[in-house]
Amino acid sequence: SVERASAIYQDVIGAFADIIQKHQVTYDEYRVLKQWLIDVGEYGEWPLWLDVFLEHEIEKVHYNRKGFTGTKGSIEGPYYVPDSPKLPAKCTMPMREKDKVAPPLVFKGQVTDLEGNGLHGATVELWHADEEGFYSQFAPGIPEWNLRGTVEVDENGNFEITTLKPAPYKIPADGPTGWFISSYGGHPWRP
Numbered sequence: 001s002v003e004r005a006s007a008i009y010q011d012v013i014g015a016f017a018d019i020i021q022k023h024q025v026t027y028d029e030y031r032v033l034k035q036w037l038i039d040v041g042e043y044g045e046w047p048l049w050l051d052v053f054l055e056h057e058i059e060k061v062h063y064n065r066k067g068f069t070g071t072k073g074s075i076e077g078p079y080y081v082p083d084s085p086k087l088p089a090k091c092t093m094p095m096r097e098k099d100k101v102a103p104p105l106v107f108k109g110q111v112t113d114l115e116g117n118g119l120h121g122a123t124v125e126l127w128h129a130d131e132e133g134f135y136s137q138f139a140p141g142i143p144e145w146n147l148r149g150t151v152e153v154d155e156n157g158n159f160e161i162t163t164l165k166p167a168p169y170k171i172p173a174d175g176p177t178g179w180f181i182s183s184y185g186g187h188p189w190r191p
Helices: 002-023 027-042 046-053 055-065 097-101 176-183
Strands: 090-092 104-110 123-127 148-152 158-164
Touching: 027 046, 027 176, 046 055, 046 176, 123 158, 148 158
Parallel strands: 090 158
Antiparallel strands: 104 158, 123 148
């Protein structure tokens, strides 16, 4: 609504004004910030930057607002793609022959209610990078649903997914998000 947008925007501008006053931001610093904001847009990195730095806060609000209990949610991140292929409770993720040489990884567990009863009908969505750190649908030459699936748990809420150990990887460090991280001594490694 107009009222909600107005309230949020006023607080965003107010928060920026407070930061400017608190740190006595100079014109030179302001110009650097302005150019960085422009660069994030021109490099197409707003989805990346927002996922890395803000989406976890949105997830917390979503969880608390819905009055959820139990395990807190996790962010989708920039590489989530909806409608991945349905897989049975015990399965192997779709992968290329070349992926099968990577160390295997078995991911298993049980989806339960708060009393510990298995939740029949629940699903577990899994997507991850390959052994070189690349995601299907975001890197050329990788089949569309490689290492992506929606696993339907069994009648007791159990699942067992065989896949490969993904490589540790960095978010792109050669653009505005990487520059941002470097500016405060952070690192671009992702879990």
